[in-house]
Amino acid sequence: MADQTLPIAGTLDVTPRERSQAMLLESLHGWVVTVDHKRLGILYVVYSIFFLLVAGAEALAIRIQLAWPGQHFLSPQVYNRMFTMHGTTMVFLVGMPILFGFANYLVPLMIGARDMAFPRLNAFSFWLTAFGGLLLYYSFIGGFGLYGMGSAPDVGWWAYAPLTAKAFSPGHATDYWALALIVSGFGTLGTAINVIATTLSMRCRGMSLLRMPLFVWLMLVVSGLTLVTITPLTAAQIMLVIDRYLGGHFFDTQAGGSAVVWMHFFWIFGHPEVYVLVMPAFGIASEIIPVFSRKAIFGYPAMVAASVGIAFVSLGVWAHHMFTVGMTSVGNAFFVLSTMLVGIPTGIKIFNWVATIWGGKIRFATPMLFCIGFLFQFLIAGLTGIMLSAAPWNWQLHNSYFVIAHFHYVLVGAIVFNIFAAIYYWYPKVTGRMLSETLGKWHFWLFLIGFHITFDTMHFVGFLGMPRSIYTFEPDRGWNHLNFVISAGGMIQGIAVLIFAWNLVDSYFRGKVAGNDPWDAWTLEWSTQSPPPAYNFAADPVVRSRRPLWDLKHPDDPDWKYEA
């Protein structure tokens, strides 16, 4: 029965496999002109991993400088460039492109489509993002233009006005920063439009919206959110460029402009941006946790509703980044409430993941290990978020190392852990080979230990009054030992990431052959070959439930009997 509705690669696949014997140059040319969603997905991910290593090295430079008080490893200006570039790179050149890269690769496969809705827009978006990254890093060479070389933005990734004005930031580093974000922002917008169009119009027969895998749902919500949030960032950057080049006064406080307006623009982008980054991670967890617990996701409709809920609420919380700028008490109270409300749908998600594990038979493969790390760390990140949302306490903790600890718990403890989980989980599909489990477990445990040594400790040094963005600190403040511990943890994470990078390369050539469905999973991407052939599926799949491969493997007890 089921065989007739769903093509299983190897039995039904009739796509000719073109083993092109192209020369290196032709093959590179093929990558440049490609409009294939899978190749573009791989380009995004490789590009992001490259920048992950770059921005990771910047983080280590920061930590070497702060390992002891009064160090001279970096000059103050270079230190400021390092943390600006670290933040900007991690958010715009690692987080967003890698998650949109996963979306590019996986969304069409998961919904049984042959490509994205707009393949050429897809390629255009990638290259815009890529050039945005190059533009940002070109500032190391061209930041001071003719007056001398070797510079980079040093205004923080939040780039508060009026520090970004010509008077306080001469040279061109800040211009490269603004232009890079405008360019890559347009790339991101293009991809978001593409994902929305693809999920709404390219689903295979039987794939109703409420049968889409949760990863696809999350990417749909994220793409909608991206359209709303990248726009104010782009607008603010254009205003900044007008200020700097055309004598505008939007943020020029010396001519009556407003520094606070920049903060509003930046955070109405910046806070939803956190959800743009974390929700794909939710999607990854919602795919991996069920497969490795051997159970259907618990409360699918609640998960979808919670995701949409988070997206809506996240648009009304931005000023919790601004509790210290002197809003009225009523304004502060409003943003306390809206921020705390985020905890409700987020809590629903955590409870549903726990309930999915409950009663299962957990297999502790590397992807699941990273997801388990994610669950604990995201729980803590959510709770420290509640602490920060209590405005009076925020007056103490804002811009301290406690905040750094909190958002790294979200960005590393939740998002990066799930990015690693996703790479271990889908690498066999993309390359046809398994990543080494031995190296994977080394990577996991070292990274976990390093992560906790670094970021758990940061909470305490924040309680002790250490502010962020300082290139050195006074030796008599009680922060010395804690900072050394933080730096040591950073080095352990660095080693773990190098093991991961080695695993990626080594397994590509020597990994165990994966087969179509190495994890015994349930979504459509596992029904086709590894790597999937051009246009993905030999025949259009037809699905009757959220887990088409479960139905296929259990014809006597299929999901569609039970799903509401």
Place this chain on the structure above:
Amino acid sequence: MIREQSARAIRLVSLPIVCIAAAVARQAAWADGPQSSPSVFAPASTPASSILGLSLFVLAITGGIFVTVGGLLAWAIIRYRGRKDDDGSEPAQIYGSTQVELAWTVIPILIVVVLFLTTARIIFAIQDAPKPRAALDVTVVGHQYWWEFRYPKLGIVTANELHVPVSSKNDPRPTWLHLLSADVDHSFWVPQLAGKTDLIPNHPNETWIDPLHTGLYVGQCAQFCGVEHAKMLLRVYVDTPEQFAAWVQQEQQPGAQDASVAAGRHIFETEACTNCHRIAGTPAAGTFGPDLTHLMSRATIASGAALNTRETLRSWIEDPDHTKPGALMPAMQLNDEQVDQLVAYLTTLR
């Protein structure tokens, strides 16, 4: 009654947390010398204490959530781990439950209501506190990378080291701080006295402190403001009423006029020093840099980047970049003799 009970409950729940926090603070302080750390767990002023009260309450609730949810999660992972002797069959598939979903939606809503109401009370208590008539007014102006303190009613201008009188229940003498910026965003943060408030150009802010114990409290700028943000340190001296009155009396005097250092004074008044610095009672009236009328009454120079001694002062004048690379004061290219004369003059400014 109910309030008392809940207050007692909060104290009870938060007791272990306080102990741990205090232990951490003491450990750190012990490790690095005698001066205490600017810990948020060691408040010495009403706003900081009420924030600590709120934070312990929030810590207790979030700690409870962590133990409950984290415990369930850990238990589920251990209890439902795959076993070696497993028959390979799939476990029972459970798709969801509306009752359970409702339960874990409603309970968090209740928690949020409690947290919000508690938080809102503290916001209004601190932010909308009425200003008593006896309050001392101080205008704080943030500069790249130093603090200017003006006492408009007392006619005092000083820098980097704020002096305020101690306050007590019977004789409340809070200090109201009006926060301005001359250039970019800064943030005023002395953790033991109050939460931070930003200094934003074109956007005047206000905060208040009422220190209950005398002593020195340290803090620093908490909003990235440029190259030397890290060395924009801040000291608050809380004086007894008598000490404070004496300090005011001293600061209201014009700059010392000592004929033995006339050469140094001449250099100060004829080089570019006067463009930025003011010394009351002399032609020097600049406002870009710190007021030097009573330079030697301060324990530090360069916004806390160095202790105020003859040697550090000399090195600072020779080349400010050596002490604080990126500071806006230029090296004046004076010869050794001139620097000596200038330092001799400045050290008379008590």
